[in-house]
Amino acid sequence: MEEILTPAERTIMSSLANDEVDSYVLSESSLFVYPYKIIIKTYGNYQLLLSIPPILKLADALNLRVKKIMQTRGCFFFSGAQPYPHRYFSEVVVLASYFGKLASGGNAYVIELHVYSSSAVSADNSNPIYTLEMCMTSLDRKEASAFFKSQYVIFEK
Template identity: 50%
Template sequence: MAVLVLKGLRSAWSYTSLGMTLKMGTLGLGLRLLDFDSIQEVLDEVQCTVVSAVANHYFDAYVLSESSLFVYPTKIIIKTCGTTQLLKSIPPLLRHASLDLGLTLSSCRYTRGNFIFPRAQPFPYTNFQNEVVYLEESLPAALCYRKASVMPSKTPRTPGTCSPRPPRTRRVVSETATTTICTPSKSA
């Protein structure tokens, strides 16, 4: 008998691009130029589909079968829950951003809470350290800061965070603030 175990808490993957290729008539659209087939290919790897989509002058928003996707000119945020495999989005997303748009990854962040049944999850989701290793191995070798930092959880419902961290001597040229809010699903 097969048992379906939902993860319970949301996972989030944030991709930030650098070095946009500017094409005539597309100035400033960046990652928003990814066509729907490319986005669906990324989501096929995650094991979810687009239910609906809406766009404005600033970003494109997609309601997914298991959460949401936001595409900005220089950032993509995928938030998933349930039985999705979020980290599998990394290779196709990096490939499409690079080959289709001429963009390179400048930073990323992965967050998630503790699973209700961690041993029932497929690899690498059996523990957070496996996810960190998978993330580091999936990042391009040319990315300057591939070392991950992990913020420990204070409670089982507090999200852990993994992101490439710069050395302490890095000078900040411009500041960008990103806030990611992860909430438990109602089934957790």
């Protein structure tokens, strides 16, 4: 795990696991490891693309192949504070150097979110895997407190 997190300058703050998923709260990020996929979400300083080479190296050592990659990002606030290749969407398409050879060739879109997606042709569609990503912005601060564990977390202006 250290080999994957160090390039992105992330450390494990806490973790939980069950039969379905191992979840980690990282410094400025969250990591979810399923038997069939990895999800990494980040907040703040964005350096997760630097973890791609060690993830691919580990996958190769385990004889695993990438079937799909999707990277989404809302806004590029404080772009100048981010390290290359995380400053601008034009740099984030460095993903194509890793995943552009998959069957779909890789595509980048801006549809309220900046989205990069690439996938291999799947011979087995009998058990499709669905992932829902829900992004909520401009929420009323008091109403947003419903998404926190503690009843005392209410943002004041």
